[in-house]
Amino acid sequence: MNLLLLRNALVYAPEPLGHRHLLLGGGKILWMGAELADLPAALSVETIDLEGRRLLPGLIDAHVHVTGGGGEAGFRTRVPPQGVSRFTRAGITTVVGLLGTDDVARGPQDLLATVYALREEGLSAFAFSGGYHVPPRTLTGSVRGDLVFIEALIGLGEVAISDHRSSQPTLDELLRLAADAHVAGLMTGKAGILHLHLGDGPRGLELVHQALVQSELPPRVFHPTHVNRRKALFDEALALAAQGCTVDLTAFPVEEGEDAWSASDGLLRYLDSGAPAGHVTVSSDAGGCLPVFDGEGHVCSMGVGESGALIETLNETVRRGVPLERALPAFSSNPARLLRLAGKGRVAVGADADLLVLDANGAVHDVFAAGVAHVRAGQVLRHGMFEAAG
Numbered sequence: 001m002n003l004l005l006l007r008n009a010l011v012y013a014p015e016p017l018g019h020r021h022l023l024l025g026g027g028k029i030l031w032m033g034a035e036l037a038d039l040p041a042a043l044s045v046e047t048i049d050l051e052g053r054r055l056l057p058g059l060i061d062a063h064v065h066v067t068g069g070g071g072e073a074g075f076r077t078r079v080p081p082q083g084v085s086r087f088t089r090a091g092i093t094t095v096v097g098l099l100g101t102d103d104v105a106r107g108p109q110d111l112l113a114t115v116y117a118l119r120e121e122g123l124s125a126f127a128f129s130g131g132y133h134v135p136p137r138t139l140t141g142s143v144r145g146d147l148v149f150i151e152a153l154i155g156l157g158e159v160a161i162s163d164h165r166s167s168q169p170t171l172d173e174l175l176r177l178a179a180d181a182h183v184a185g186l187m188t189g190k191a192g193i194l195h196l197h198l199g200d201g202p203r204g205l206e207l208v209h210q211a212l213v214q215s216e217l218p219p220r221v222f223h224p225t226h227v228n229r230r231k232a233l234f235d236e237a238l239a240l241a242a243q244g245c246t247v248d249l250t251a252f253p254v255e256e257g258e259d260a261w262s263a264s265d266g267l268l269r270y271l272d273s274g275a276p277a278g279h280v281t282v283s284s285d286a287g288g289c290l291p292v293f294d295g296e297g298h299v300c301s302m303g304v305g306e307s308g309a310l311i312e313t314l315n316e317t318v319r320r321g322v323p324l325e326r327a328l329p330a331f332s333s334n335p336a337r338l339l340r341l342a343g344k345g346r347v348a349v350g351a352d353a354d355l356l357v358l359d360a361n362g363a364v365h366d367v368f369a370a371g372v373a374h375v376r377a378g379q380v381l382r383h384g385m386f387e388a389a390g
Helices: 084-088 108-120 143-149 171-188 206-214 231-243 263-273 309-319 324-331 333-338
Strands: 003-012 016-025 028-033 046-049 054-057 059-064 092-097 124-129 153-161 193-198 222-225 247-250 280-283 289-293 299-304 355-358 364-369 372-376
Touching: 003 324, 054 059, 054 324, 059 247, 059 280, 059 309, 059 333, 084 092, 084 372, 092 108, 092 364, 108 124, 124 143, 143 153, 143 171, 153 171, 153 222, 171 193, 171 206, 206 222, 206 231, 222 231, 231 247, 231 263, 247 263, 263 280, 263 309, 263 324, 280 309, 280 324, 280 333, 309 324, 324 333
Parallel strands: 003 046, 003 054, 059 092, 092 124, 124 153, 153 193, 193 222, 222 247, 247 280
Antiparallel strands: 003 016, 016 028, 054 355, 289 299, 355 364, 364 372
């Protein structure tokens, strides 16, 4: 076992713990304390002095197009897959991959293979079964089968509602999908959630409200994302969070005067609203296209989601006066709890050694995934097999 001692870290776990030293080994945090005892020389411990820099849990991104998204304006608009260093240089140590609009040319086999490749390169990676459309594409023939028998699949999504690109699912169809995800979660201890893409359609979260009223399913099963894309939709999401759903803000760019909230605006408003602080997450939509449509559904322009939007959102929220320990859970412990990822999202003895170190300006200084350094002093140490080519 290779041991790594991190000295003089200012730890946010996410709650502030003050200055601590941490011993990492076997992918875990083995010890953490304020006073450093002498270690036997035979242990051959590597030591890194963090010089008082802030140490946080590695960020968890629960909405990533790891195979690339896009395709709404022809095959040339399909976004390329995401390499491992795209995540680690942004402080992300855990990703959940998914399929979006294009769940035909891209399928669950490709998604799962990409997740396994990211794991081989040192990242913690999981995926959702299905994609935008109903019935969902699966590997075993059913959502429950996928979640029960395929370890890396932890939920269903991103199923699209209130969007012209969706399958226009009915309430009955939505309830059946949510029930399959929920039961599979009960059987396996996995998240068992239905991750819902919200478009900008006027129906908003109406289907989810109906599902909560007309079924026995617990609110935690429904995880709507992009809820900050319209201000009225965000208000609906606040009401859902008060009922027990966890809502997801997307860190996409927002133009001045646009009828949307940036992820930082949304997080500030959420935290000030009195809604449960543990029921909000922030994700990047990295690798997904960010299209703008005209009134006939044609793409006018297109951007691409970036992993770096997460750390930018966290820093912007802190700059606007939110204490780090109050903003950080939406990027760490909240998604870990929702996704039932034991050992993730916290800095604690026995937790996974997925750690992010920030410099004085909030930039990513160091990243450790399962105790292995991927970024040191702002420099990427580990690339994917084909990232270094060219």
